[in-house]
Amino acid sequence: MYIVVSFKDNIVIMSNIELKNAGLKITLPRVKILSKLESSENHHMSAEDIYKELINDGEVISLATVYRVLTQFEAAKIVIRHHFESDGNSQAVFELNHGDHHDHMVSLKTGKVVEFYDEIIENRQKELAKEYNFKIVDHSMILYGEFLDEE
Amino acid sequence: MYIVVSFKDNIVIMSNIELKNAGLKITLPRVKILSKLESSENHHMSAEDIYKELINDGEVISLATVYRVLTQFEAAKIVIRHHFESDGNSQAVFELNHGDHHDHMVSLKTGKVVEFYDEIIENRQKELAKEYNFKIVDHSMILYGEFLDEE
DNA sequence: CTACGTGCAAACGGTTTGCAATTCC
DNA sequence: GGAATTGCAAACCGTTTGCACGTAG
Numbered sequence: 001m002y003i004v005v006s007f008k009d010n011i012v013i014m015s016n017i018e019l020k021n022a023g024l025k026i027t028l029p030r031v032k033i034l035s036k037l038e039s040s041e042n043h044h045m046s047a048e049d050i051y052k053e054l055i056n057d058g059e060v061i062s063l064a065t066v067y068r069v070l071t072q073f074e075a076a077k078i079v080i081r082h083h084f085e086s087d088g089n090s091q092a093v094f095e096l097n098h099g100d101h102h103d104h105m106v107s108l109k110t111g112k113v114v115e116f117y118d119e120i121i122e123n124r125q126k127e128l129a130k131e132y133n134f135k136i137v138d139h140s141m142i143l144y145g146e147f148l149d150e151e
Numbered sequence: 152m153y154i155v156v157s158f159k160d161n162i163v164i165m166s167n168i169e170l171k172n173a174g175l176k177i178t179l180p181r182v183k184i185l186s187k188l189e190s191s192e193n194h195h196m197s198a199e200d201i202y203k204e205l206i207n208d209g210e211v212i213s214l215a216t217v218y219r220v221l222t223q224f225e226a227a228k229i230v231i232r233h234h235f236e237s238d239g240n241s242q243a244v245f246e247l248n249h250g251d252h253h254d255h256m257v258s259l260k261t262g263k264v265v266e267f268y269d270e271i272i273e274n275r276q277k278e279l280a281k282e283y284n285f286k287i288v289d290h291s292m293i294l295y296g297e298f299l300d301e302e
Numbered sequence: 303c304t305a306c307g308t309g310c311a312a313a314c315g316g317t318t319t320g321c322a323a324t325t326c327c
Numbered sequence: 328g329g330a331a332t333t334g335c336a337a338a339c340c341g342t343t344t345g346c347a348c349g350t351a352g
Contacts, residue, residue, distance in 0.1 A: 025326055025331060047317080062334045067317060069332095083234060083241065085291070090234065090241060090341095091316060105285050118279055124271050125294060132265060133299045134256050140236070141292040143276060148284045176351055178307060198342080213309045218342060220307095241316095242341060 022076030029065045037079065037096050044082070044093045044113045070094050084142060086111060103141040110150055173227035180216050188230065188247050195233070195244045195264045221245050237262060237295060254292040261301055 015034040019026050036050050037043070045053075051066045073079040079094045084106050093113075101122075102115040121141070129136045166185040170177050187201050188194070196204075202217045224230040230245045237257050244264075252273075253266040272292070280287045 027326070027332065029333070060334095064318080064335075065333055068319095071318090083236060085234060105280070105283060108288060114283060114285070116279060116283065118275060120275050121272050124269055124275070128267060128269055129256070129294065129296070132256060132267065134265070134294065135296045135299060136294050137259060137296040139292070139294045141290070143280060143285065143287050143290045145280070145286045145288040148286060176306065178351070180308070211309095215310075215343080216308055219344095222343090 018078055022072075022078060024072060024076065029061050030069050032059055032061060033066060033069050033073075034078075034096075037094065042111075042113050044084075044095045046091045046093050048091065050094075082140070082142075084113075086144060103143075105143045105145070105147075107146050107150060108144055109146045112147060112150065114147070169227075169229055173223075173229060175223060175227065180212050181220050183210055183212060184217060184220050184224075185229075185247075188245065193262075193264050195235075195246045197242045197244050199242065201245075233291070233293075235264075235293060254294075256294045256296070256298075258297050258301060259295055260297045263298060263301065265298070 015031055015038075016026050018034070019030055024030060032054055033050055036053055037045060040049075040053075047063065047066045047070055050070075051061065051063045054061050054066075070079060070081070074081050074094070077097055080097045082093050082095070082104070083090060084093055084104070086106050086108055100117070102117045103121075105114045105116060106112070125136065125139060128134075166182055166189075167177050169185070170181055175181060183205055184201055187204055188196060191200075191204075198214065198217045198221055201221075202212065202214045205212050205217075221230060221232075225232050225245070228248055231248045233244050233246070233255070234241060235244055235255070235257050237259055251268070253268045254272075256265045256267060257263070276287065276290060279285075
């Protein structure tokens, strides 16, 4: 199967490799969703964001499929699911998993998301875990507020 | 109105003051819920936890009221609402607000919650915010894993 | 007395699922 | 061709809400 999803052919090919590695068939919906996540502006989209944008692009896809595919991608570690509490509504947002761990600053005004990584905090978390006899499997750290240079 | 909720009279009286300060009438459901939060083992309960335990105690209350009261308590800063992602289910948990900021370690096995506070991390967050030109309004930091001394 | 609070059941919003039709390999 | 995937609509689950009744102050 050959699919032209965007002009960035390298990205399409990469997608296919990712899917293959995950043991997932390369289907149109999956490629569309990956492509959308790759091209999205702030790289953090809800299932509905993805669905609406695809529909807007004239694509044919169902919301159920978006959810199913994202769940599979999460299991395959292709994407990471987050639950930002920004706007009170509790919908999950997804970002591509580039393998680099990072935390998030989320704007309460615009929803803008910035990723950051801090060695000092990471180390301190490990020290604290040891102190409390706790084995960290995962962690989430999100700063909510606003960027002072936002329009 | 005089209500005997528990033998710890001081706690009942404190509850009433909290409610009064929040401009909330002292009603039976509210006192029961506060009392349950105060007496709960790990101090982090979902609305349904509270509801079920009260029903189990032979109390008469509706789940809708538990939700409504908890929402009012949150607005009045009597409780804090959290969204732990431990068990995949996304139900909110509530804890009494004792005014001291802290973060959480959550056991994925038992749901046990331990609070901690670390000056180094807090300072580092502030430094990072400055660096990114970001004004922190709130933050959440949760470590998920397991306590090595758990049964 | 009356404004506020409650219970019930129905609605809600995000997400999941059963099933028949379709697609990839 | 046959297993995997999709679309549709219905179910789901935690939470919220409209309304008639009940209760605190």
